[in-house]
Amino acid sequence: MAINMLCMNSDCKYYWEDMCTRNVNEEKIVISPHGCCETFEEGISEWYEKSEGCNAEEL
Ligand code: SF4
Numbered sequence: 001m002a003i004n005m006l007c008m009n010s011d012c013k014y015y016w017e018d019m020c021t022r023n024v025n026e027e028k029i030v031i032s033p034h035g036c037c038e039t040f041e042e043g044i045s046e047w048y049e050k051s052e053g054c055n056a057e058e059l
Pocket of ligand 1: 038
């Protein structure tokens with residue numbers, strides 16, 4: 001089971017609510033020796049699209 005990994009780079013397509021969706025899915029993330037994420041890809045997570053119209057009160 002993946003541990004929630006904090007990331008605040010909202011310009012990344014893997015970012016969702018201050019965490020990395022790749023980490024949630026147990027997919028590889030590469031961090032450079034200088035601490036930069038080399039897995040970064042500009043975009044918006046599809047998780048936001050999937051959650052559109054969701055209403056927690058209806059669940
Ligand atoms: S791939 Fe890297 S930059 Fe993107 S959300 Fe994950 S940790 Fe953050």
